[in-house]
Amino acid sequence: MSRSSQHRRMLIGELAKATGVSARAIRHYEKLGLLHANRSENSYRHYAVESVRYVESIQQLLRAGMTLRTIGTIFNSLMDEDCTLYVPRVRKAVQDEAERLWIQIESLQQSYALLQHALQRGTMKPPKSPTGRRSPDRLKKRINRSRTQNRLTIADDMPTCQD
Incomplete structure (x- = not known):
């Protein structure tokens, strides 16, 4: 039974290795709602392959000096998951971060x-x-x-x- 790479899932150790981020940090991102994992019958976390892009994006924003709280506010808009820039709170967070970075x-x-x-x-x-x-x-x-x-x-x- 072959699965397409689009539906392939990664265990937390595989995601950690692919991104260079600790499994502990990945669990923390999940707890904050920045990542989503499906749980198997044995409670293992299974992440979509696109989670690599998410973790790399989180790391880039952290290196730019953003806090996880701010990232959590704007992350869905940045990752094109949810068009939330029309929400005043999200738009303000993005504008504030853009100004801080400038x-x-x-x-x-x-x-x-x-x-x-x-x-x-x-x-x-x-x-x-x-x-x-x-x-x-x-x-x-x-x-x-x-x-x-x-x-x-x-x-x-x-x-x-x-x-």
Whole structure:
């Protein structure tokens, strides 16, 4: 009796191996309603092959800094299982996460630009504060002031170790 791959089921250990996620985490995702498993007569969990995509998506969202609670709110919409973006709570959660990620992206772009600048001109010294101490906040403000057209630029007069 052959089953098509579409109807094939995986045991929790197989799913864990396929995704690199622990069986404990997979059980937790199931408890939160992010995954569904059918139970056999011997109570083994059997997951659909598409569960691999679900677990990988959950892991990607976790790496992006989302909480499991937020993922639970928006997951069905993201996985095209349920068109819930018209629900105000879900739409707001998606908008909030998109904004949070955009802020994170901008921060990473600033860090990248600083590192590139340091590689091009030598290691940077943070600017001195009015008290004579180096101030990371002043450096951050200077970088933010030098941003133009949604692109980060570093002022040429920023101090370096050679200055």
